[in-house]
Amino acid sequence: MADSHIFVLPNSGHNFDAKASKMGMWLFLFTELLLFGGLFLVYMIYRFLNQDAFLLASFELNVWMGTINTIVLLTSSMTIAMAITALQKGNAKLAITLSWLTILAALGFLVIKYFEWSSKFEHGLFPGMDHFDGLPLGERLYFYLYFFMTGLHALHVIVGGVFIAVVIRLIKKGKVTKERYSLLENSGLYWHLVDLIWIYLFPLFYLIH
Amino acid sequence: MNGKEKNTENTSAHAHISSYSEHFGTWVALILLTLMTVFISTFGADLRTLTVATAMLIATVKALAVALYFMHLKYDAKIYTAWMIVVMALFVFFLIMVILDYITR
Known part of the structure; x- marks a missing residue:
């Protein structure tokens, strides 16, 4: 009775469960998929109702910038996947280098995105600008969806980059290692999700021809 | 170390380690599919609905490649x-x- 008030978890001091943390990550990723899934449904309906306007508005986007960004993201997905392989094989140094390359690609993606958005602003193509407000409804809907969906995606790129940067720090501190690589793996999963969403965004916004 | 070797010392994590060459191969496939979808849409068919369907099909193949190999679903x-x-x-x-x-x- 004396020590009945002390409750000790069965696994105290060893609160590390790779399987559970991975499952948690996947569950979170599913909510992300459904978040973007809802947006894709909105896109589908408005495109169906405004086919010609969507086609016309899509000509404002630069297919080549979109293509380069797609390649940048796919490459970064490969580097983070390789970083996990490197850490699993015990090569922490290579894992850190590959993770940095992923962050570099994330920054590259955002810089290209910045140039793309700036050129839209210069042409007055942003909600609230005079030129934009004068456009037909269909074209405005296209740009509302374009800015919202690529903007939300860019936000995920930033979060993914920060997540990977935190993991790099933890690898350096020896907290994420060959035996405990869950966090790197989860940051990788998140990064691949960002890639996965872009795989659909790219043809839907850039390749309407 | 062999890529298919079992990692027995850590039972809480999964056993399979993907090889670098497998990731590289996945990347090559993804890049080729990207160039293909851009090519089809920019220089390709006149049938608009058909190109949308083709683009979505290619995107789905790419998404599957990312999920199965990069996200490791195939081995998990x-x-x-x-x-x-x-x-x-x-x-x-x-x-x-x-x-x-x-x-x-």
């Missing part, structure tokens, strides 16, 4: 794949309901 416990299928089925269900709603108005 089947529970993750099962979940993924359930979530995709849920999305398709929403999709069908929304389409039915619009075509019956």
